[in-house]
Amino acid sequence: MTIERLADLLANTNPGFFILAAALMLPFARDVASRAILMVGGPLVALIALISAEGLSINLQTVQFLGPELVLYRPDSLSFVFGLAFIIASALVGVYSLHRRDALQDSTAMLYAGAAVTAVFVGDLISLFIAWELTAIASVFQILAPRGAESVRAAVRYLVFQIGSGMLVLAGICMYVAATGDTQFALIAPSQASLPVGVMDINAPGAVLILAGFGIKAAFPMVHNWLQDAYPRTSETGAVVLSAFTTKLAVYALARYFAGLEWLIWIGALMTVFPVFFAVIENDLRKVLAYSLNNQVGFMVCAVGIGTQLAVNGAAAHAFAHIMYKALLFMSMGAVLYRTGTTKASQLGGLHRTMPWTTLFCLVGAASISALPLFSGFVAKSMVMSASHADPTLFIVWIALLFASAGVLEHSGIKIPYFAFFSHDSGRRPQEAPFNMLLAMGAAAALCILVGVSPGWLYQFLPYQEAAMEYLATDLWTAGHVLQQLQLLVFAALAFMLLQWRRWYPAEKPGLIIDVEWFWRRGWPVVASAVGKRVRKAGRVVSGPIGAAGGSVQLAARQVFGREGWVAARVPLSATAVLTLAILGIVLAISLFA
Amino acid sequence: MSEEKEPVVGEPGEHPLSVLLFSWMRTPLFKTMLAWSLLVTGAALIGLEIWLAFRPIKDVTYAPGFQGMFGFLAFVFAVLSGWPLGKMLRRSEGYYDSRGGEAGRDD
Numbered sequence: 001m002t003i004e005r006l007a008d009l010l011a012n013t014n015p016g017f018f019i020l021a022a023a024l025m026l027p028f029a030r031d032v033a034s035r036a037i038l039m040v041g042g043p044l045v046a047l048i049a050l051i052s053a054e055g056l057s058i059n060l061q062t063v064q065f066l067g068p069e070l071v072l073y074r075p076d077s078l079s080f081v082f083g084l085a086f087i088i089a090s091a092l093v094g095v096y097s098l099h100r101r102d103a104l105q106d107s108t109a110m111l112y113a114g115a116a117v118t119a120v121f122v123g124d125l126i127s128l129f130i131a132w133e134l135t136a137i138a139s140v141f142q143i144l145a146p147r148g149a150e151s152v153r154a155a156v157r158y159l160v161f162q163i164g165s166g167m168l169v170l171a172g173i174c175m176y177v178a179a180t181g182d183t184q185f186a187l188i189a190p191s192q193a194s195l196p197v198g199v200m201d202i203n204a205p206g207a208v209l210i211l212a213g214f215g216i217k218a219a220f221p222m223v224h225n226w227l228q229d230a231y232p233r234t235s236e237t238g239a240v241v242l243s244a245f246t247t248k249l250a251v252y253a254l255a256r257y258f259a260g261l262e263w264l265i266w267i268g269a270l271m272t273v274f275p276v277f278f279a280v281i282e283n284d285l286r287k288v289l290a291y292s293l294n295n296q297v298g299f300m301v302c303a304v305g306i307g308t309q310l311a312v313n314g315a316a317a318h319a320f321a322h323i324m325y326k327a328l329l330f331m332s333m334g335a336v337l338y339r340t341g342t343t344k345a346s347q348l349g350g351l352h353r354t355m356p357w358t359t360l361f362c363l364v365g366a367a368s369i370s371a372l373p374l375f376s377g378f379v380a381k382s383m384v385m386s387a388s389h390a391d392p393t394l395f396i397v398w399i400a401l402l403f404a405s406a407g408v409l410e411h412s413g414i415k416i417p418y419f420a421f422f423s424h425d426s427g428r429r430p431q432e433a434p435f436n437m438l439l440a441m442g443a444a445a446a447l448c449i450l451v452g453v454s455p456g457w458l459y460q461f462l463p464y465q466e467a468a469m470e471y472l473a474t475d476l477w478t479a480g481h482v483l484q485q486l487q488l489l490v491f492a493a494l495a496f497m498l499l500q501w502r503r504w505y506p507a508e509k510p511g512l513i514i515d516v517e518w519f520w521r522r523g524w525p526v527v528a529s530a531v532g533k534r535v536r537k538a539g540r541v542v543s544g545p546i547g548a549a550g551g552s553v554q555l556a557a558r559q560v561f562g563r564e565g566w567v568a569a570r571v572p573l574s575a576t577a578v579l580t581l582a583i584l585g586i587v588l589a590i591s592l593f594a
Numbered sequence: 595m596s597e598e599k600e601p602v603v604g605e606p607g608e609h610p611l612s613v614l615l616f617s618w619m620r621t622p623l624f625k626t627m628l629a630w631s632l633l634v635t636g637a638a639l640i641g642l643e644i645w646l647a648f649r650p651i652k653d654v655t656y657a658p659g660f661q662g663m664f665g666f667l668a669f670v671f672a673v674l675s676g677w678p679l680g681k682m683l684r685r686s687e688g689y690y691d692s693r694g695g696e697a698g699r700d701d
Contacts, residue, residue, distance in 0.1 A: 276672050277672065277675055277676070277679055278679075278683075280672055280673055280675065280676040280679070281676045281679050281680040281683065281684065352612055352615075352616045353604070353605060353607075353608045353609065353612045353616075354607065354608065354609050354612065355609070355612075356609045356611040356612035356615055356616065357611065359612075359615075359616070360611075360615065389655070398655075402661070402664055402668070403664075403668045403672075405665075406664070406665045406668035406669045406672065407668065407669075407672050409665075409669070410669055410672055410673060422616075422619070429607055432609065479642075479646050480643065480646065480647070483639050483642060483643045483646070484643070484660075484661040485661070486635075486639055487636065487639045487640065487643070487659065487661045487662030487665065488661040488662065488664065488665035489665065490632055490635050490636045490639060490662065490665075491632075491636050491661075491662040491663065491665040491666035491669075492665040492666060492668070492669040493632055494629070494632040494633060494636060494666060495665075495666045495667075495669035495670045495673070496669060496673075497625070497628065497629050497632065498629075498670075499670065499673050499674075501625075501629075504673070504674065505673055505676075506673070506676040506677055506680055509680070509684065510687060511684040511685060511686060511687060512684070512685050512686065512687055512689050512690070513680075513683045513684055513685075514683050514685055514689070515683075521690050522690065
């Protein structure tokens with residue numbers, strides 16, 4: 001292959017494909033060197049491909065599939081910043097995972113990362129759905145990684161939400177395409193085709209279903225608990241992988257289709273506030289981070305809802321910064337889990353004595369998420385705060401975001417580093433984290449500081465570059481702005497000290513905090529049992545001829561679907577799998593083309 | 595010639611970087627000093643903002659010290675709400691493992 005053809009391939013291929021290719025090769029890598037090459041090299045090639053993209057807002061790679069034209073690669077300034085963040089995160093995850101030898105987890109993590117990168121660069125709804133589902137399926141292996149009964153149950157619950165989200169998106173796409181015939185992003189909002197962010201009319205057929213599907217992935221209130229359920233049950237690397245992609249992919253999709261939708265402002269504001277209260281009382285520090293993730297995604301959703309250029313820039317910048325500092329915080333807790341076997345605050349404390357590098361990196365992550373000036377959170381979150389403050393009708397939203405900012409300092413800025421590395425001495429003296437973990441944490445910490453000290457580096461990649469640069473020149477570093485943010489943090493830290501001294505800070509107690517998951521883990525079985533009793537009672541009353549007919553149907557169903565039925569015994573598994581796929585394909589085709 | 599013992603810094607087995615970076619936090623005066631420095635810094639920030647705020651104040655959110663006070667009160671509110679919420683929502687670790695509990699369990 002000539003250099004020109006290679007350059008052409010890089011410039012016109014979705015960068016996610018390179019990570020996917022590395023993922024498929026990973027199971028065959030036997031030694032550490034080849035694993036390292038694939039896990040870091042895949043994202044590196046993807047980065048080179050992204051930088052050398054032939055142009056923005058044009059279809060660079062298309063393919064005809066069952067009628068519609070699929071746009072496999074269409075980078076623009078919105079997808080660029082999300083894609084860049086995902087590629088960097090996948091490289092960090094690659095380095096962070098090098099100490100472990102688990103081919104399944106490694107390759108599915110890369111598959112997940114590759115699918116997420118692919119998803120942000122495709123240019124039509126059908127390709128987005130395919131990549132979207134691939135992220136769901138690949139990510140579930142991260143939860144299965146510990147291979148315990150509890151992780152299997154958590155993975156099943158996680159999968160129900162992810163597949164549910166996919167089904168809603170699919171149904172919405174089918175309705176939308178059937179009504180409009182448009183699948184490509186550029187055609188969905190033709191008047192805005194030249195702008196990076198177009199919008200889908202919420203009144204269009206299927207749009208609400210698509211929004212609901214995106215909402216589940218973004219962990220909207222009441223469907224947020226899959227996140228706290230799954231993330232703390234993964235391995236030390238699994239939570240890092242999961243924290244980077246799923247929810248931010250949803251934020252990207254919301255920004256792509258629903259920027260400016262007012263519902264999102266209020267949903268986002270609610271998302272920022274309620275996790276604060278759960279995080280205060282949660283004992284598992286990885287669960288605290290999961291609540292913190294909800295809270296941070298709330299800022300992004302709110303900004304997408306506001307929809308101004310400043311706000312969309314804020315959402316994208318916050319997503320970028322958040323991917324880095326949340327990965328850093330999850331990495332530091334992963335290192336603690338790896339060395340001590342727990343992330344329960346009640347069993348930790350005093351780890352700074354033997355894990356000083358991990359402590360230091362965790363503190364950088366904590367400073368970043370708390371939006372301390374000169375750290376990445378400040379330069380990203382400021383835009384969201386300014387966008388909400390600029391509109392007087394959003395005063396309540398701004399107050400909610402301000403409250404959430406103080407809450408972030410409490411649960412992620414102070415609670416995480418304080419209870420893990422300082423606080424009372426647990427007596428544990430674990431070894432420092434392995435070198436590859438420290439390397440990944442160091443790189444993430446360096447990025448947090450780089451973005452904080454030199455925000456222009458990040459702002460040049462934002463969807464509305466001019467607006468971002470204007471904000472940098474006129475608003476970001478004004479004395480009033482910096483002072484106000486410092487005041488918020490200093491006085492909140494003072495409140496922490498006061499509460500600790502007076503022993504008013506609730507002690508970290510072992511236990512489980514119930515949330516809305518109670519409804520499907522406890523409430524549903526109770527309701528199902530009560531209803532089942534009544535149905536059985538009624539069944540006995542109307543038994544007789546109806547019962548006999550019902551019995552025949554049940555017998556036939558057992559033969560078809562039962563484990564020991566005729567179909568299970570005679571028909572090969574491959575045939576049933578093909579049949580199932582065929583049925584799904586027919587349903588899909590009818591929905592698309594009818 | 596007797597071997598000179600190296601002076602022990604920090605605790606036995608403690609990482610030297612930990613001693614360098616964090617051992618000063620164990621001095622008895624640390625908490626007092628930190629609290630006072632936070633208080634003084636907070637007051638100084640308000641003072642500085644007053645000094646800078648010669649322009650008329652548009653609304654309460656522009657009032658000097660608003661963010662500081664808000665941060666303090668919001669933090670206290672969030673933390674103190676943990677007492678009743680903890681009592682209401684905390685269950686034993688095996689809450690969902692008990693029989694009659696979780697949906698989809700075979701055992």
